[in-house]
């Protein structure tokens with residue numbers, strides 16, 4: 001491996017959208033699969049704890065990372081097969097997710113448009129099963145290819161083997177740094193009806209007869225822009241917490257005390273409560289303390305207004321979770337990985 005690929009004592013600030021300062025003992029740029037195989041046979045690097053990093057858009061660094069950061073720089077999008085109805089596309093895991101969405105939409109293919117502008121890479125999209133506006137990456141993913149960093153073996157996971165759930169997959173249960181996703185195969189369709197199950201999206205597009213993927217993409221980008229902070233301007237990692245998921249019994253109990261609590265039923269028959277509402281009810285909407293705050297239009301997003309440290313953000317988030325626990329007796333599980 002070349003010197004440009006392996007660096008020591010590297011600032012991670014450019015590699016996380018929260019804009020946190022933290023140093024990695026080592027950082028290795030993974031530019032091709034060969035580097036991964038070399039890594040597997042390097043005793044020095046095998047001894048290090050490892051963190052696989054895509055765009056760093058779902059991470060909070062609260063301290064330096066004593067170990068090896070593997071920066072995913074794998075690139076490439078290729079059509080594997082295509083017929084009149086559908087197309088199979090393999091994208092390297094280091095591709096920017098939204099570049100893939102734009103590629104699909106530019107071809108007129110259906111499926112990814114609701115997931116426009118979600119920050120992150122293709123690999124992270126699979127790990128995290130990213131979702132927005134009524135769609136999830138899991139419904140497009142055919143298989144996930146990767147390499148075990150313990151023995152260098154290549155492995156393919158079918159969609160079913162990925163065990164996708166709400167912002168969840170089998171990859172999250174692996175020891176971090178043991179399995180490196182190299183590419184993901186997606187299936188897009190050439191015709192289809194727009195997915196307008198999300199009320200805000202349906203409302204915006206109600207006048208359109210049969211909106212194209214490009215129109216849906218444009219609308220999603222507009223809605224996101226009006227609600228969510230742009231990480232290139234204000235440091236953040238999207239939703240900081242997941243929306244709590246309750247059983248019907250749990251929902252009924254909480255509704256006795258809070259009859260106005262909003263919820264929506266999931267396909268699996270559970271009930272999702274918007275964490276944004278819980279946070280707002282606890283008085284945290286638009287609160288700013290020092291360099292930390294909740295975004296005024298979407299309090300589920302915690303922002304770094306300037307020079308917040310990871311510890312400050314971490315404490316701020318913990319105080320929000322404690323308020324929700326106290327008032328509603330509900331646990332807010334973090335969507336963001338805290339390191």
Ligand code: EPU
Nearest residue numbers: 132133238239241242243262274276277280297298299300
């Ligand atoms: N709400 C409030 N106050 C607010 C904002 C929202 O009470 O200030 C309540 C309302 O009841 C609203 C509900 O929250 O109807 C839902 O809000 P929103 O549509 O903004 O979506 P969300 O559930 O808060 C989820 C995802 C987002 C995704 C949006 C749109 C999670 C954790 N977050 O947020 O994903 O963009 O839906 O589909 O599931 C991310 O994962 O990083 C992310 C940004």
